[in-house]
Amino acid sequence: MSDPASRADRRDFITKLSTLAVGAGALAGVAAAAPAAEAAESDAPLQAGPPVLQNPTATSMAVAWSVDQAATGFVEYGETPELGSKAYAPENGLNPLNSRFLQARITGLTPGNKIYYRTVTTPIQFANAYKIVAGEPIQGEVYEFRTPSAEPTAASFAVLNDTHEKLEVLQAATGQLAAEPADLTVWNGDIFNDIRSDDQIIAQVLRPADAPFAAQRPVLYTSGNHDVRGVHARALSQAMIEWPDQKGLGRNFAVRQGPLALVGLDTGEDKPDAHPVFAGLANFEPYREAQGAWLAEALQRADIATAPYLVVFCHIPLWGRPGDNPGDTLEGYASYCRQAQRAWHPHLAKAGAQLLVCGHTHRFRYDEPNDQRAYGQIVGGGPSLSGGTIIRGKADEKTLTVTATSLDGKGLGEWRIPPRQG
Numbered sequence: 552m553s554d555p556a557s558r559a560d561r562r563d564f565i566t567k568l569s570t571l572a573v574g575a576g577a578l579a580g581v582a583a584a585a586p587a588a589e590a591a592e593s594d595a596p597l598q599a600g601p602p603v604l605q606n607p608t609a610t611s612m613a614v615a616w617s618v619d620q621a622a623t624g625f626v627e628y629g630e631t632p633e634l635g636s637k638a639y640a641p642e643n644g645l646n647p648l649n650s651r652f653l654q655a656r657i658t659g660l661t662p663g664n665k666i667y668y669r670t671v672t673t674p675i676q677f678a679n680a681y682k683i684v685a686g687e688p689i690q691g692e693v694y695e696f697r698t699p700s701a702e703p704t705a706a707s708f709a710v711l712n713d714t715h716e717k718l719e720v721l722q723a724a725t726g727q728l729a730a731e732p733a734d735l736t737v738w739n740g741d742i743f744n745d746i747r748s749d750d751q752i753i754a755q756v757l758r759p760a761d762a763p764f765a766a767q768r769p770v771l772y773t774s775g776n777h778d779v780r781g782v783h784a785r786a787l788s789q790a791m792i793e794w795p796d797q798k799g800l801g802r803n804f805a806v807r808q809g810p811l812a813l814v815g816l817d818t819g820e821d822k823p824d825a826h827p828v829f830a831g832l833a834n835f836e837p838y839r840e841a842q843g844a845w846l847a848e849a850l851q852r853a854d855i856a857t858a859p860y861l862v863v864f865c866h867i868p869l870w871g872r873p874g875d876n877p878g879d880t881l882e883g884y885a886s887y888c889r890q891a892q893r894a895w896h897p898h899l900a901k902a903g904a905q906l907l908v909c910g911h912t913h914r915f916r917y918d919e920p921n922d923q924r925a926y927g928q929i930v931g932g933g934p935s936l937s938g939g940t941i942i943r944g945k946a947d948e949k950t951l952t953v954t955a956t957s958l959d960g961k962g963l964g965e966w967r968i969p970p971r972q973g
């Protein structure tokens with residue numbers, strides 16, 4: 552056992568060594584610690600963005616939010632506005648410390664219950680291991696949400712796609728969502744052009760048009776081909792939180808809300824993995840096959856199998872028109888994804904899927920059911936006020952009514968779908 556003097560000497564040595572390491576930028580790769588430390592020294596007050604609800608289940612909800620300097624945080628929640636419980640997101644015994652992204656997952660909830668919550672964010676000055684100073688906590692606004700449940704007799708969804716970082720498109724879309732909120736919003740791919748920085752991720756996913764668009768109604772993300780492009784694409788999961796316990800398929804989802812079962816899949820890139828433009832970095836073909844196995848299991852879950860309506864979302868259409876590029880040749884790029892169609896369609900057909908909602912082509916269209924498939928395919932428009940779309944679904948015990956409008960208010964069509972025959 553060392554004596555007290557030697558322990559003091561060792562502690563003093565470690566403190567000095569830690570200070571030198573920070574000064575040399577040695578912590579730059581650990582939870583963005585070097586940028587976080589620099590940000591924490593700013594005299595400007597900490598700014599915390601509005602929360603974004605994600606990954607809802609009957610008993611849990613994820614909350615993501617953004618910050619502009621080093622901070623830690625948690626979510627305070629409860630069944631009354633007095634809150635009373637806290638949700639953290641520790642990893643290996645450490646609470647988060649980040650200069651851009653924070654998140655937490657609320658668990659142990661009751662299906663269909665109203666939950667009140669707010670984010671609590673604390674700035675951190677991290678000089679070294681023995682000199683960490685917490686600032687004054689910032690309490691966010693109290694919002695509310697309901698956990699999904701099969702019990703309601705009516706439910707709704709709204710779909711955006713291909714916003715491609717266009718501010719006027721985001722403003723129009725989030726404005727319409729605020730005016731007529733749906734139970735669940737699906738952002739069906741190509742949020743980005745390509746991802747090069749954290750600033751982009753925050754601006755598009757956590758603060759789109761600076762509107763709290765998903766603080767009370769959760770958003771479900773499907774990934775588009777542009778969302779996997781760029782040197783910083785692998786950082787997207789800091790804000791677009793992956794679903795837990797998905798075995799590497801964290802962007803797939805299957806959610807039940809009232810009479811609706813909503814299933815999301817990831818079509819990945821629009822060219823084959825061997826295309827030289829990817830320089831060996833693409834591995835989407837095995838990924839799509841693995842999703843087929845996941846889909847077969849998800850569609851057999853009791854909550855999904857018993858839903859009167861089954862609606863499926865993916866970015867690239869599964870079905871093309873004569874002459875369309877199938878995305879599995881080295882020429883051009885996909886208008887539809889033939890590999891995903893072959894891997895997923897048999898499961899969708901067996902389960903009696905009624906509607907497939909896609910994007911990617913930047914041209915709105917509706918493909919009626921035909922001899923190849925018993926479900927319709929609706930394809931959202933592109934990144935402009937006249938070409939962009941919001942697709943909405945409203946379901947009750949008798950009918951799923953689907954409508955599409957352009958962002959400038961033009962009606963594009965309405966379709967009525969009867970319940971599945973179970």
